[in-house]
Amino acid sequence: MKNTTYFNDKNVLVLGLAVSGYNTALLLFRLGAKVVVNDFKDLSDNKEAEDLKNKGIKVISGGHPMNILEKPLDFIVKNPGIPYSNPLIKKAMSKKIKIITEVELADMISESPVIAITGTNGKTTTTMMCEALLNQNRSEGKAYAVGNIGVPASLVAQESSKKDDLIMEVSSFQLMGTDKFHPSIAVITNIYSAHLDYHKNRKEYVEAKMAITKNQKETDYIVFNRDQEELTQLIAQGAKAESIPFSRKKALGYGTFIKNNRIMFNDEEVMPVDDLLIPGEHNLENALAAITVAKLKGVPNEDIKQAFNRFKGVKHRLQLVDTVNGRTFYNDSKATNVLATKHALESFSRPVILIAGGLDRKESHEELIPVLEKHVKAVVTFGETKSQLAEAANKAHVDTVIIKDTVSNAAREAFKNSEEGDVIVLSPACASWDQYANFEERGNDFIETVRKISQSI
Known part of the structure; x- marks a missing residue:
């Protein structure tokens, strides 16, 4: 951790406890700041809140009282979800109080180079x-993979050294709360429309994503998806860092791309x-982005291939x-909507x-019918929606449609x-949440x- 005196005697409000808020409060206290934590939830039985109080940190919970702002504040560290x-x-904001998020704090204290990764899709996998x-x-x-994946960046930044790297997944929520955030390598996997219930409009959302590169210099790198024309234009217009493209569709000749079913970096073959x-x-696009960073x-x-x-x-x-x-088993439990399942099924040629x-x-499952017709030989359903999904499979003329009660029984039936x-x-x-x-x-x-099926063979 950098030996910084910047936070000494600063008056700081940490807004929102959770995992990152707890670690943020501890870090600021360690750095000599005068810290107050506020959470909308009642924290009377929260052990982290009790720990903070025992260390002398003031905790206010059960609402967001406006009088918190009456005493002078140097800045607020805000939970990204607020x-x-x-x-x-x-x-x-009307009082011109500086508002940042935890990733900004992590960057300020980190001795390690920061590699920051954002995008609408693919952030976690690329990280x-x-x-x-x-x-x-x-x-x-x-x-170290940190940030939006669930590991507080500031927690790891306290212990990491110049020989380490912080690979930081950052969301638009986090990037909106950055002022001097400065990754040596920034990655934007893609930009679509998302989180418009949080952001005022798409313009604000895009600006938040582009904040990842706003403080970069000519000696830094911005890695981006060349297959997205909008993103390409945004990089050309707004990035000072050296831009390194990756492309799944075009043989670029520069950056990371595919040629003759080989992944290339500049004029060098990396791997098939x-x-x-x-x-x-x-996932191929995610891999191209990660290979570029590597x-x-x-x-x-050879290490990349390994x-x-x-x-x-x-x-x-x-x-x-x-x-x-x-038989190859894949776990895509994160696919909690029809679109995610469509993308999964389209990934397979077998x-x-x-x-x-x-x-x-x-909700209707009719949108699955075309992809079921094209990619699926059998469907085994379970849970509350088992009958509706079976009906969609029958409409898609899937050869085998079976209804079971649980995931476990469905997996065994699928194997049979x-x-x-x-x-x-x-x-x-x-x-x-039904089961x-x-x-x-x-x-x-x-x-x-799947483990038990394998053991029984």
């Missing part, structure tokens, strides 16, 4: 790929496309689980047995009805069932 339309935030590639056969230091274990064009950090091609030979995807996101008697179902939100060479994928197209606390629990149930 919108700028919040009355307390609006009042603070985890970068971590794997940069740690493969690494002789000094370590790459077919050596990537995780399926899908979207090459900029000097990772040898890392991808081990990388099976991010858990619950089209994750390769196992191959049992020639025959697919789909396991789907979950919470009944009274499979042949060597088939793909068996849990991609529910529904939320998990599980969350999609992670549902995915873990599937993984455990």
Whole structure:
């Protein structure tokens, strides 16, 4: 951690506890700031809040009282999930109080180079790929995946050194709260329309994403998706850093691209496309972005290939689980809507047995019919939506449609009805809350069932 006196005696409000707020408060207190924590929820039985109080940090909970702003504040560290339309935030902005998010704080104290990754889709997978590639056969230091993936960046930044790398997934919510945030390498995987319930409009959303590069210099790098014309224009108009493109569709000659089914970096072959274990064009784009970062950090091609030979995807996101008697199992429990399941099914060229179902939100599954017709040989359904999804499969003229009660029984039935060479994928197209606390629990149930199937062979 940098030896900084900037925070000494500063009056700081940490708005929103959660994991990042707790660590932010501890860090600021350690750096000599006068810290107050405020959370809208009642924290009377919260052990983290009690710990802060025991250390002498003031905690106010059960609302956002406006009188918090009456005492002078040097800045506010805001939980990214709290919108700028919040009355307390609006009042603070009218008083010209500086508002930042935890990633800005992490960047300010970090001795480690920061590699920041954003985009509408693919942030988490690209971040985890970068971590794997940069740690493969690494002789000094370590790459740490932090940020929006659930690991507070400021927590790791306190302990990491100049020999390490912080690979920081950053959302538009976090980037809106940055002032001097300055990654040495920035990555934008893609930009679509999203989170317009949080942002005032698409323009604000795009501006938030582009904030990742606003403080970069000519000696830094901005890695971007050349297949998106809008993003290409935004980079050309607004980035000072050296721009390094990647493309799934065009043989660029510069940057990272595909030529003759080989992944190229500039004029150098890195690896065959077919050596990537995780399926899908979207994951190929994520890999191209991660390879670009790895090459900029000097990772040898052989290490990149070795890392991808081990990388099976991010858990619950089209994750390769196992191959049992020639049947390959994928866990895509994160697919909690129809669009996500469509993308999953489109990732496979081999025959697919789909396991789907979950919470009944009274939504139509008709949009699945075309992709079921094209990619799926059998469907096994479960949960509250089992009948509706079975009906959609029948309309798509899927050969085999089976209704079961649980994920575990559905997985076993899928295996019974499979042949060597088939793909068996849990991609529910529904939320998990009818039978599980969350999609992670549902995915873990599937993984455990696959393990038991493998053991029984």
